[in-house]
Amino acid sequence: MQAVIMAGGKGTRLRPLTVNIPKPIVPIVDAPMMEHTIKLLKKHGVRDIMVTVSYLGDKIEKFFGDGSRYGVSIIYSHEEEPLGTAGGVKLLEEQIDDTFIVMSGDVLTDIDITRLVRT
Structure with missing residues (x-):
């Protein structure tokens, strides 16, 4: 299974916090928002992830890199x-x-992806 994470929005509703930081990198508890999504995907066996970026996309790419530190690509x-x-x-x-x-890079969820795909 593969995943597409949508991470191209401007995060205008979180301004001024997102003027220089893209919303997927905004920290929630102990990690950036999108990191929670990546970990959830990995938990459900998804290792092949594609991320769409636009606004401050270079910062997202620099932060998450090729995914190897999370055990994904x-x-x-x-x-x-x-x-x-x-x-x-x-x-x-x-x-x-x-x-x-397809998941959003700025939404936190604990959805059971395995069950969702099975049904």
Whole structure:
């Protein structure tokens, strides 16, 4: 299974906090928001992650790198202008070759991904 994490938004509702920090890197408890998502995906066996980035995307890519420190593989899709969920996934269609899940890089959840995909 693969995952697409949408991380291209500007985070305007969290301003001024997100003026220089993209929302997926904003710390929640002990880790950046998107790190919680990556750990959840790994817990459910997802090791192939694609991240769509736009606003301050270089900071997201620099922080999370290739994903090796989390035990996953991360590649990035750079959008000049945010394309929304469908547009971001469309850009990745050649990399998607399996069942995949789309998640937001700025939402915390404990959803049972394994159960979700089975049903």
